Amino acid sequence: MALVQIDNVSKIYQTGEMQVKALQDVTLSIDEASFVTFVGPSGSGKTTMLNLIGCLDKPTKGKVFVDKKQVDAFDRRQRAAFRGSALGFIFQAFNLFPVLTTYENVEYPLVMIKNESASERNGMVSKVLESVGMLNQKDKFPDQLSGGQKQRVAVARALVTQPKLVLADEPTANLDKKSAVNVIRLMRSMRDEFRTTFIFSTHDPGVMEEAEVVHTLEDGRLVRKK
Amino acid sequence: MIRIFKIALRNLMRYKRRTLLTSLLITLGLLMVILFSGLAGSFREMMIGQITDSNLAQMQIHKKGYVSSMDTSPLNLTINQKGYKTLEKMLTENPDVEAYAPRIKLGAMLSNFTETTNVRLNAIDPDKEIKVCPDVSERMKFSGSEVPDILLRPGEIIIPEKLAAGLKIKIGGSVVLVANNKDGSVNGLNFTVVGIIESILGPQGKEGYMHIKDAQSLLRMEKPEVIEIALRIKKFDKLGDVYTDLVSALAEFKNKKGKPGFEIHTWEKLSPFSNIAKMIDIMTVSMKIIMIAIVLISILNVMMMSVYERVREIGTMSAIGTAPGRIMGLFLAEGLSLGLISTLAGNIIGILGIYILNIYKIRYSFGRMDNLLLSPTISFSELVWVSATVLLVSIFATLQPAYKASRMEPVDALGHV
Ligand SMILES: Nc1ncnc2c1ncn2[C@@H]1O[C@H](COP(=O)(O)OP(=O)(O)O)[C@@H](O)[C@H]1O
Ligand SMILES: [Mg+2]
Numbered sequence: 275m276a277l278v279q280i281d282n283v284s285k286i287y288q289t290g291e292m293q294v295k296a297l298q299d300v301t302l303s304i305d306e307a308s309f310v311t312f313v314g315p316s317g318s319g320k321t322t323m324l325n326l327i328g329c330l331d332k333p334t335k336g337k338v339f340v341d342k343k344q345v346d347a348f349d350r351r352q353r354a355a356f357r358g359s360a361l362g363f364i365f366q367a368f369n370l371f372p373v374l375t376t377y378e379n380v381e382y383p384l385v386m387i388k389n390e391s392a393s394e395r396n397g398m399v400s401k402v403l404e405s406v407g408m409l410n411q412k413d414k415f416p417d418q419l420s421g422g423q424k425q426r427v428a429v430a431r432a433l434v435t436q437p438k439l440v441l442a443d444e445p446t447a448n449l450d451k452k453s454a455v456n457v458i459r460l461m462r463s464m465r466d467e468f469r470t471t472f473i474f475s476t477h478d479p480g481v482m483e484e485a486e487v488v489h490t491l492e493d494g495r496l497v498r499k500k
Numbered sequence: 501m502i503r504i505f506k507i508a509l510r511n512l513m514r515y516k517r518r519t520l521l522t523s524l525l526i527t528l529g530l531l532m533v534i535l536f537s538g539l540a541g542s543f544r545e546m547m548i549g550q551i552t553d554s555n556l557a558q559m560q561i562h563k564k565g566y567v568s569s570m571d572t573s574p575l576n577l578t579i580n581q582k583g584y585k586t587l588e589k590m591l592t593e594n595p596d597v598e599a600y601a602p603r604i605k606l607g608a609m610l611s612n613f614t615e616t617t618n619v620r621l622n623a624i625d626p627d628k629e630i631k632v633c634p635d636v637s638e639r640m641k642f643s644g645s646e647v648p649d650i651l652l653r654p655g656e657i658i659i660p661e662k663l664a665a666g667l668k669i670k671i672g673g674s675v676v677l678v679a680n681n682k683d684g685s686v687n688g689l690n691f692t693v694v695g696i697i698e699s700i701l702g703p704q705g706k707e708g709y710m711h712i713k714d715a716q717s718l719l720r721m722e723k724p725e726v727i728e729i730a731l732r733i734k735k736f737d738k739l740g741d742v743y744t745d746l747v748s749a750l751a752e753f754k755n756k757k758g759k760p761g762f763e764i765h766t767w768e769k770l771s772p773f774s775n776i777a778k779m780i781d782i783m784t785v786s787m788k789i790i791m792i793a794i795v796l797i798s799i800l801n802v803m804m805m806s807v808y809e810r811v812r813e814i815g816t817m818s819a820i821g822t823a824p825g826r827i828m829g830l831f832l833a834e835g836l837s838l839g840l841i842s843t844l845a846g847n848i849i850g851i852l853g854i855y856i857l858n859i860y861k862i863r864y865s866f867g868r869m870d871n872l873l874l875s876p877t878i879s880f881s882e883l884v885w886v887s888a889t890v891l892l893v894s895i896f897a898t899l900q901p902a903y904k905a906s907r908m909e910p911v912d913a914l915g916h917v
Contacts, residue, residue, distance in 0.1 A: 351824070365819075369914075
């Protein structure tokens with residue numbers, strides 16, 4: 275079985291009288307250690323897709339398997355636990371904790387989610403910060419970093435728990451062209467180093483090129499795979 | 501755990517002005533309670549001390565019915581020699597009673613040979629009285645600067661200062677007392693004024709003092725009788741218990757008709773100050789309620805704002821897998837820290853304030869009493885109680901916002917701008 279398996283999934287949002295079909299009968303699979311992107315115009319269902327794989331939301335119809343577990347059947351608490359143990363997240367607006375330093379932001383999942391011991395934490399945090407090239411900025415607070423630097427820290431935070439899969443919804447949308455490509459390349463080298471699967475979404479053609487597998491969405495339907 | 505408080509403190513420091521204002525408000529509330537209980541408590545103690553140690557005594561035993569007609573100082577409701585002996589026996593055998601003293605209360609005419617006026621007198625046995633009211637001489641002035649070894653000998657009288665001024669009587673002067681006894685026959689005796697007494701609060705506050713033997717002969721008592729027996733007990737904080745014991749002990753003594761022959765009252769029933777003391781207690785409780793309201797409202801307000809401002813952060817915490825209980829813990833720690841900082845500040849300033857008030861020895865007057873020393877105190881247990889209340893209320897006020905944060909759906913919270 276592939277790392278991610280989507281079977282006949284639909285997601286329908288009901289807002290008052292209006293029904294929005296954000297995803298319609300999507301079936302796909304994503305292999306372990308692959309570097310995958312979802313592309314498509316705004317409103318095509320990229321965020322919805324990543325939310326379903328990331329156990330942040332449940333499908334209206336169909337099944338979602340991640341790491342051999344049927345995650346659409348999880349309850350709230352199970353989803354939170356699964357996200358903490360098997361997944362990593364990178365956000366468009368970086369979403370670093372402003373009161374924590376670079377080091378503390380990366381350490382956060384180990385302390386607050388995984389309850390790792392201090393000695394183990396230190397080794398892991400330093401290692402990922404080294405890998406993303408941010409160890410020399412470890413005592414800075416997020417507002418002292420550039421956008422590209424913030425996203426590097428966010429990549430480190432997503433990787434520090436050694437997850438199977440990292441999800442990144444439009445990770446480069448708030449970055450200039452050069453930093454955008456750099457962050458995507460960093461993600462790919464991290465995939466090479468840690469064999470972590472990366473799934474991200476984008477509508478930037480320059481960023482798309484960096485991916486190995488491209489799924490194209492249009493109006494909630496999967497129209498192409500390359 | 502330490503980590504959670506570190507994050508909480510940093511989050512509080514993000515909104516410095518708001519945190520400062522809120523903790524200032526809570527500090528003030530706490531300070532208000534500490535200073536008020538310190539001041540009111542010391543005033544209350546001091547007043548009760550004055551009343552019980554220099555004048556009324558802690559408890560009084562009378563013939564049944566005396567207290568309800570006390571205003572007229574009735575001379576027919578006396579405790580006779582036999583009754584006094586049995587009461588004396590009962591009181592000496594009671595291990596809680598420290599001392600007792602017989603008294604006669606009477607009204608008389610006092611004359612300086614040219615003018616005459618009414619006076620109320622407290623006739624005492626000086627040796628016994630000083631054991632029951634150790635501060636009885638505190639408000640008295642004598643010819644020398646020192647209190648004489650024997651407060652009062654037969655033939656001597658101590659008169660209220662107003663009366664002394666009105667009749668222009670000086671220490672060493674002589675006066676005549678004229679009194680009716682219970683049968684209506686009149687008698688007069690000469691006395692030397694040996695002291696003058698300042699007034700204090702309450703009807704008992706304007707009494708003169710004379711020797712109990714003189715009162716017995718002035719009233720032509722064939723066998724010595726007394727009007728009241730004043731009591732002092734070993735532990736004042738056990739007053740209620742000892743009172744209950746004595747009430748049941750006294751119930752044994754029946755008169756000829758089979759009804760209880762004696763009655764006993766504590767100072768609270770005998771002095772109007774007990775109402776003031778109750779008022780002070782009510783005010784202290786009100787202050788505490790106001791403080792609780794201040795803490796509750798200000799912390800609830802700040803924490804609700806905190807949660808609202810940090811929706812996206814909460815969404816991030818939740819998305820990356822932070823358990824709802826942890827998120828709740830983070831916010832609870834924040835509310836508790838806010839309460840804790842304010843409590844520490846309030847305690848430090850409060851203790852300092854009381855200390856300074858004690859250094860400067862501020863004096864005040866109350867009623868006819870001047871030059872009372874304001875010496876506020878607050879007990880350690882009171883401080884602990886007040887502080888614990890603030891901390892508990894802080895947690896309570898944070899519960900709702902923290903719970904709300906922990907229940908947020910990450911998808912909704914992340915979409916929030
Ligand atoms: N919470 C929601 N409630 C209602 N409609 C939604 C909600 N989230 C997304 N949609 C709708 O679902 C469709 C897909 O949205 P989304 O997955 O965010 O697309 P993308 O990320 O590709 O821009 C859009 O039409 C959007 O308006
Ligand atoms: Mg989107």
